Amino acid sequence: xxxxxxxxxxxxxxxxxxxxxxxxxxxxxxxxxxxxxxxxxxxxxxxxxxxxxxxxxxxxxxxxxxxxxxxxxxxxxxxxxxxxxxxxxxxxxxxxxxxxxxxxxxxxxxxxxxxxxxxxxxxxxxxxxxxxxxxxxxxxxxxxxxxxxxxxxxxxxxxxxxxxxxxxxxxxxxxxxxxxxxxxxxxxxxxxxxxxxxxxxxxxxxxxxxxxxxxx
Amino acid sequence: xxxxxxxxxxxxxxxxxxxxxxxxxxxxxxxxxxxxxxxxxxxxxxxxxxxxxxxxxxxxxxxxxxxxxxxxxxxxxxxxxxxxxxxxxxxxxxxxxxxxxxxxxxxxxxxxxxxxxxxxxxxxxxxxxxxxxxxxxxxxxxxxxxxxxxxxxxxxxxxxxxxxxxxxxxxxxxxxxxxxxxxxxxxxxxxxxxxxxxxxxxxxxxxxxxxxxxxxxxxxxxxxxxxxxxxxxxxxxxxxxxxxxxxxxxxxxxxxxxxxxxxx
Amino acid sequence: xxxxxxxxxxxxxxxxxxxxxxxxxxxxxxxxxxxxxxxxxxxxxxxxxxxxxxxxxxxxxxxxxxxxxxxxxxxxxxxxxxxxxxxxxxxxxxxxxxxxxxxxxxxxxxxxxxxxxxxxxxxxxxxxxxxxxxxxxxxxxxxxxxxxxxxxxxxxxxxxxxxxxxxxxxxxxxxxxxxxxxxxxxxxxxxxxxxxxxxxxxxxxxxxxxxxxxxxxxxxx
Numbered sequence: 001x002x003x004x005x006x007x008x009x010x011x012x013x014x015x016x017x018x019x020x021x022x023x024x025x026x027x028x029x030x031x032x033x034x035x036x037x038x039x040x041x042x043x044x045x046x047x048x049x050x051x052x053x054x055x056x057x058x059x060x061x062x063x064x065x066x067x068x069x070x071x072x073x074x075x076x077x078x079x080x081x082x083x084x085x086x087x088x089x090x091x092x093x094x095x096x097x098x099x100x101x102x103x104x105x106x107x108x109x110x111x112x113x114x115x116x117x118x119x120x121x122x123x124x125x126x127x128x129x130x131x132x133x134x135x136x137x138x139x140x141x142x143x144x145x146x147x148x149x150x151x152x153x154x155x156x157x158x159x160x161x162x163x164x165x166x167x168x169x170x171x172x173x174x175x176x177x178x179x180x181x182x183x184x185x186x187x188x189x190x191x192x193x194x195x196x197x198x199x200x201x202x203x204x205x206x207x208x209x210x211x212x213x214x215x216x
Numbered sequence: 217x218x219x220x221x222x223x224x225x226x227x228x229x230x231x232x233x234x235x236x237x238x239x240x241x242x243x244x245x246x247x248x249x250x251x252x253x254x255x256x257x258x259x260x261x262x263x264x265x266x267x268x269x270x271x272x273x274x275x276x277x278x279x280x281x282x283x284x285x286x287x288x289x290x291x292x293x294x295x296x297x298x299x300x301x302x303x304x305x306x307x308x309x310x311x312x313x314x315x316x317x318x319x320x321x322x323x324x325x326x327x328x329x330x331x332x333x334x335x336x337x338x339x340x341x342x343x344x345x346x347x348x349x350x351x352x353x354x355x356x357x358x359x360x361x362x363x364x365x366x367x368x369x370x371x372x373x374x375x376x377x378x379x380x381x382x383x384x385x386x387x388x389x390x391x392x393x394x395x396x397x398x399x400x401x402x403x404x405x406x407x408x409x410x411x412x413x414x415x416x417x418x419x420x421x422x423x424x425x426x427x428x429x430x431x432x433x434x435x436x437x438x439x440x441x442x443x444x445x446x447x448x449x450x451x452x453x454x455x456x457x458x459x460x461x462x463x464x465x466x467x468x469x470x471x472x473x474x475x476x477x478x479x480x
Numbered sequence: 481x482x483x484x485x486x487x488x489x490x491x492x493x494x495x496x497x498x499x500x501x502x503x504x505x506x507x508x509x510x511x512x513x514x515x516x517x518x519x520x521x522x523x524x525x526x527x528x529x530x531x532x533x534x535x536x537x538x539x540x541x542x543x544x545x546x547x548x549x550x551x552x553x554x555x556x557x558x559x560x561x562x563x564x565x566x567x568x569x570x571x572x573x574x575x576x577x578x579x580x581x582x583x584x585x586x587x588x589x590x591x592x593x594x595x596x597x598x599x600x601x602x603x604x605x606x607x608x609x610x611x612x613x614x615x616x617x618x619x620x621x622x623x624x625x626x627x628x629x630x631x632x633x634x635x636x637x638x639x640x641x642x643x644x645x646x647x648x649x650x651x652x653x654x655x656x657x658x659x660x661x662x663x664x665x666x667x668x669x670x671x672x673x674x675x676x677x678x679x680x681x682x683x684x685x686x687x688x689x690x691x692x693x694x695x696x697x698x699x700x701x
Contacts, residue, residue: 063644118322122336123312158548197546
C-alpha cells in the first residue's frame with residue numbers, strides 16, 4: 001500500500017502545485033479587481049455603486065459550485081471559448097472578487113469620519129486624502145481578513161477538479177481510482193490542504209497582532 | 217458693522233449664514249466679523265450651533281445661504297455671486313488657509329507626531345521632507361513635545377495628542393485657527409497643558425475662533441465673546457460685558473447661572 | 481453571441497429544480513440541527529475543560545475549517561466505508577459530513593458567545609443561589625443565544641449554499657438538478673440563470689426571515 005502511494009507521489013505533487021498555482025492566480029487577480037470595484041462601491045457615482053452592490057450580493061448569494069458550472073458550461077454556449085483551466089480561474093476569481101470588495105468596504109468604513117475631516121482641514125485633496133490618510137489605515141484593517149480569506153480560494157480551488165482539471169483533489173481521486181487506497185489518500189490530501197491553510201490563518205493572526213497598536 | 221469691535225478690515229467675515237439639517241434650523245442668519253489678531257470665543261448651550269458655525273468656516277459643512285469670506289475670498293463657493301461649489305482642488309486650497317483643531321484630536325494614527333505635521337507641509341505646501349521636518353520639530357518644541365517627534369499617537373497621552381493636533385494646524389501657517397471644544401475630551405488634569413499652548417499662540421497674535429466650555433479661560437484669553445442660542449448670535453462683546461452677572465439678556469443669564477452653579 | 485434564451489425546457493423539467501431546492505433546504509436544516517448540538521456540547525465542554533480536551537476540540541475545529549468541504553464529502557462517503565464496516569446512502573453520508581462541518585464552525589460561534597457573557601451576570605446567578613447547571617441553563621445559554629443568533633443565521637445561509645456540494649456524490653439537490661438539465665437539454669444559460677435566481681431568492685428570503693426571528697428574540701419578554 002505504502003509503495004503504491006509512494007509511486008504516486010510525484011503525480012500528487014503536480015496536482016498540489018496546480019492547486020497552489022490556481023489559488024495564487026485567483027488571489028492576485030481578485031485583489032486587483034476587488035480593490036478597484038471596492039473603491040467604486042465606496043466612492044463611485046450612484047450607478048456604479050449599484051452595479052457593484054448587485055454584483056457582490058449576487059455572487060455571494062449563490063454557491064461557488066453553481067458559479068463554476070455557470071461559467072464553465074455557460075460561456076461556450078454563448079460563443080466564448082476558454083480553456084477549462086481559465087474558465088475555472090475566472091469563476092473562482094469572480095467569487096473571490098466579491099469577497100475582496102466587502103473586505104475593502106468594511107476596512108474603509110471602519111475609519112472614523114474625523115480622519116477625513118482632519119485631512120480636509122489641512123487642505124488635502126480627495127486623492128491625497130485617499131492616498132495618505134485613508135488607504136494606509138484601511139490597509140491595516142483589510143490585510144488580516146484578506147489573508148484569512150485566501151484560505152477560501154485554496155479550499156474553493158478543490159472544486160475545479162469537477163471540470164477535469166488535475167489539481168490536488170483530482171489527482172487524489174485518480175490515484176484512488178488506480179490503487180483503491182481511498183482513506184490514506186484522502187487523509188494525505190486533507191493534511192496538505194490543512195498545512196497550506198493553517199499556515200495562512202496563522203500568518204493572518206500574527207499580522208493582526210502586529211497591527212493591533214494602530215487601533216485606538 | 218454692528219458686530220465688529222474695531223475698524224480694521226475683517227479677516228473673517230461671516231454674513232447672514234443660515235443652515236438647516238432637515239427641518240431643524242441650526243444656524244439662523246448668523247453674522248460675525250473677526251479682525252486679524254483677535255481671539256473670539258463662542259459659547260452657548262449644546263445644540264446652539266457653535267460647532268456647526270465653526271465647521272462652516274472651513275467648509276467641513278456647507279450652508280444654505282449667506283456668505284463666509286476669509287481675506288475677502290468666499291470659502292466654499294466660487295467667486296462671482298453664483299452659489300457654485302468650488303472645485304475639489306480649490307476647496308482644498310481654501311481649507312489650507314484655516315487651521316482646525318478637533319475635539320477628538322483626529323491625529324492620523326499611522327503617522328508619528330512629526331509625520332502628522334509634515335503631511336500637509338509636504339503635500340499641500342510642497343515643502344521638501346527636510347524642510348517639513350525642521351518646521352515640525354520647531355512646532356513640536358513650541359508645544360513642549362520636541363522629544364515625542366517620532367512617537368505614534370497611540371503612545372501619547374490625550375493632552376499630548378491634542379498639542380500635536382494644535383502643532384499640526386499652526387505649522388501650516390493658517391490665517392485663522394479654529395478650535396472646536398479642544399479640551400472636552402480630555403481628563404481634567406490634562407486641560408491646563410493644552411490651554412497654555414493656546415494662550416501662548418494668542419499672545420503671538422494668532423487669529424483664533426474657538427468653541428469652548430472653559431469659561432475662566434474664555435474670560436482671560438478672548439478679545440471678544442459670542443454667545444449663541446438657538447442658532448443665532450444672542451450676545452457679543454468683550455468678556456467683561458458678556459460674562460457680567462447683571463446682564464439683561466435672559467438666555468445668557470440662565471446659561472451663565474447654570475454654569476456657575478456647576479462650577480462651584 | 482446570437483444566443484436566444486428559451487426557457488420552455490427548463491419549465492418542463494422544473495420538478496428537478498423545485499424538488500432539488502426542497503432537498504437542499506432539508507439537508508441544510510438537518511445538518512444545522514445536528515451541528516448546533518455538536519457545537520453547543522463542545523463549546524460548553526471546551527470552556528470548562530482542561531488542556532487536553534481543549535486541544536482535541538481545537539484540533540477538530542481547525543482541521544475542518546482548513547480542509548475543502550468537497551474533500552470531506554468524498555472522505556466520508558468513499559473513504560470511511562473502506563476502513564470501518566458501515567453502509568449508508570449518499571444523502572445520509574452528506575448530512576453527516578455537513579453536520580460535522582457546521583459543528584466545527586458553530587463551536588467557535590458558541591464558544592466566543594459564552595465567553596462574551598458578562599461576568600456580572602454569572603455572579604448575579606451565583607448570588608441568588610443557582611447551581612452551576614442552573615446558571616448554565618438559565619443565565620449563560622440564554623444570554624449566549626442572544627449574542628450568537630446573527631452568526632447562527634449566517635452559518636445557516638452558508639450551509640444552504642454548501643449543500644450544492646452534495647451534487648458531487650449524486651444527491652439530487654438543486655445543483656444536481658441544474659446539472660441534469662444542463663446535460664440533458666443543453667439549455668445551459670437558462671438553467672443556471674433560473675438556479676441562480678432560486679438560490680438568491682431562497683437565500684435572501686431565509687436571511688430576511690432569520691433577521692425577523694432575531695428581532696423577535698431580542699424583544700421577547
